[in-house]
Amino acid sequence: MNATPVILNLINTKSIIIGGGAVAEKRARTLVEEGSQVKVISPGVTTGIKTMAVNKDLIWIRKSFSEKDLIGAFIVVIATNNATVNEEVLSAAKDHPLVNFTSDGERGNLQFPSLLTKGRLKIAISTGGASPKLAALIKKDLEKKYDDRYEQYIDFLYECRQFIKCSSWEQEVKSKLLSRLLDEEFLNVEKQKEMSRVLQQAVEGGAELERTYQ
Ligand SMILES: C[C@@]1(CC(=O)O)c2cc3[nH]c(cc4nc(cc5[nH]c(cc(n2)[C@H]1CCC(=O)O)[C@@](C)(CC(=O)O)[C@@H]5CCC(=O)O)C(CC(=O)O)=C4CCC(=O)O)c(CCC(=O)O)c3CC(=O)O
Numbered sequence: 774m775n776a777t778p779v780i781l782n783l784i785n786t787k788s789i790i791i792g793g794g795a796v797a798e799k800r801a802r803t804l805v806e807e808g809s810q811v812k813v814i815s816p817g818v819t820t821g822i823k824t825m826a827v828n829k830d831l832i833w834i835r836k837s838f839s840e841k842d843l844i845g846a847f848i849v850v851i852a853t854n855n856a857t858v859n860e861e862v863l864s865a866a867k868d869h870p871l872v873n874f875t876s877d878g879e880r881g882n883l884q885f886p887s888l889l890t891k892g893r894l895k896i897a898i899s900t901g902g903a904s905p906k907l908a909a910l911i912k913k914d915l916e917k918k919y920d921d922r923y924e925q926y927i928d929f930l931y932e933c934r935q936f937i938k939c940s941s942w943e944q945e946v947k948s949k950l951l952s953r954l955l956d957e958e959f960l961n962v963e964k965q966k967e968m969s970r971v972l973q974q975a976v977e978g979g980a981e982l983e984r985t986y987q
């Protein structure tokens with residue numbers, strides 16, 4: 774299968790999920806988390822979806838699918854347990870930008886990978902429909918290396934890079950410094966604080982960088 778992983782900004786987009794079972798709930802959680810406005814169309818839903826509706830994280834419309842439910846949707850998730858209904862939704866969704874067909878991934882143009890998130894760090898794993906269980910296993914493996922320390926570390930890298938970008942240092946110094954930040958020692962919060970201080974002083978005071986940090 775030919776497919777390209779991309780990073781999508783879903784804030785304020787409209788997502789319509791047809792079906793309210795376990796798979797619909799997984800998609801709902803991901804889409805709500807990413808800031809999409811989610812509507813679930815289904816006569817019945819899981820308690821998880823019910824709770825999200827009560828908390829106003831999403832809107833649940835308690836009914837069976839009809840074509841006009843898709844109006845305005847950027848993302849359509851097709852997740853009922855009825856193959857005929859799923860086919861009907863698929864053909865009604867043909868002009869919508871992104872379609873996730875959960876019962877046969879390749880028939881839509883949007884798939885959901887296994888996702889490892891540590892703050893700004895996101896690692897998406899797809900096996901192209903070969904083995905979702907392998908994707909989950911790979912995620913578990915990666916979690917051992919990219920542990921909770923990475924959440925803060927990635928924020929630290931982001932902050933440092935903003936300082937470095939707006940400094941007036943030579944390109945070569947900037948590049949060296951950006952590489953230097955990848956040293957394992959900076960997973961340590963104290964080291965991060967020290968480096969942030971030095972960078973801030975150097976950028977704001979227009980001072981030279983201490984040799985040790987180049
Ligand atoms: C195309 C895709 C869907 C999409 O993009 O919507 C898809 C499709 C299908 N999955 C099926 C079954 C299972 N899926 C899982 C689990 C996960 N499935 C996920 C993604 C994807 N699954 C996308 C491709 C990703 C890729 O290519 O790697 C994960 C990674 C993320 C997530 O779902 O959020 C999440 C685990 C990771 C995590 O937790 O991190 C399990 C295991 C379990 O539940 O424990 C089973 C049962 C075991 C088995 O069947 O292997 C079936 C058959 C349905 C049927 O028989 O009716 C289809 C339909 C088909 O075959 O196309």
Ligand SMILES: NC(=O)C1=CN([C@@H]2O[C@H](COP(=O)(O)OP(=O)(O)OC[C@H]3O[C@@H](n4cnc5c(N)ncnc54)[C@H](O)[C@@H]3O)[C@@H](O)[C@H]2O)C=CC1
Nearest residue numbers: 792793794795796797815817837838852853854858875876
């Ligand atoms: N992508 C993935 O990871 C996986 C995908 N699947 C596929 O996802 C689909 C859904 O699986 P589950 O959530 O486990 O099913 P489920 O049986 O838990 O839920 C199905 C939902 O569809 C709703 N529904 C039925 N007819 C409807 C209609 N006409 N209009 C609107 N909603 C309707 C039901 O009320 C129910 O909420 C299945 O087709 C299955 O093949 C299954 C497992 C994993």
